[in-house]
Amino acid sequence: MTSLEFTDQVQKISYSLKPVAMNLTRDADDAKDLVQETLLKAMLNKDKFKTGTNLKAWLYTIMRNTFINNYNKITKRNSNIDSTEYFQYFNTDENYITHNGASSDFVVTDINAAIAGLPADYRTPFMMYYIGYKYLEIAEKLQIPIGTVKNRIHIARKELKQALKTYAPGV
CATH class of the missing domain: 1.10.10.10 (Winged helix-like DNA-binding domain superfamily/Winged helix DNA-binding domain)
Structure with a gap:
C-alpha cells in the first residue's frame, strides 16, 4: 500500500473515530485532541501497519491505547x-x-x-x-x-x- 493510499483510507475512516473518542473522553475538545493524536500516531507509524489487516481496528486500538496512556499519566500526576x-x-x-x-x-x-x-x-x-x-x-x-x-x-x-x-x- 502506497503512502497516498494509506493516507486516503485513514482520512475516510477518521470520521468514524470522533464518536468513539467522544464516548471515551466525554468532552468535545478532548475528543478532538484524541482523534488528532491518533491520526498523528497512525501517520508516524504507517510502516507498522500490515497491509491486508483491518485499518479501522488498528486506528481504534491506537486511539484506545492513547486514551489509556493519557489517563494513566493524569492519574499518576494527581495522586x-x-x-x-x-x-x-x-x-x-x-x-x-x-x-x-x-x-x-x-x-x-x-x-x-x-x-x-x-x-x-x-x-x-x-x-x-x-x-x-x-x-x-x-x-x-x-x-x-x-x-x-x-x-x-x-x-x-x-x-x-x-x-x-x-x-x-x-x-
Whole structure:
C-alpha cells in the first residue's frame, strides 16, 4: 500500500473515530485532541501497519491505547502513593474531596473492607494496577509472569464487583 493510499483510507475512516473518542473522553475538545493524536500516531507509524489487516481496528486500538496512556499519566500526576501493606490510595486534589461525609464514609468503608477481604495474592497486584503500575511493572516487581498478574487482577475485580454489588447502578 502506497503512502497516498494509506493516507486516503485513514482520512475516510477518521470520521468514524470522533464518536468513539467522544464516548471515551466525554468532552468535545478532548475528543478532538484524541482523534488528532491518533491520526498523528497512525501517520508516524504507517510502516507498522500490515497491509491486508483491518485499518479501522488498528486506528481504534491506537486511539484506545492513547486514551489509556493519557489517563494513566493524569492519574499518576494527581495522586500520592503511600506504600503501606494495602497500597492505600490518597488523592490530595481539592476537586476530589467529597462533601457528603455520611454516605461517602459508608462507601469508602465498604470498599476498603472489600479490598482488605481479598487474598493478598490478588489484592497486591490489583492495588498496584489501581495506583497506576503497568502489568509488566507489576510482574517484574512481584516476580511473577505477566499472565498471572492479569489473571489475578481480573479475579480481584470480579470479587470486588460481587462484594460491592449493592452500589451498582440500578440496584
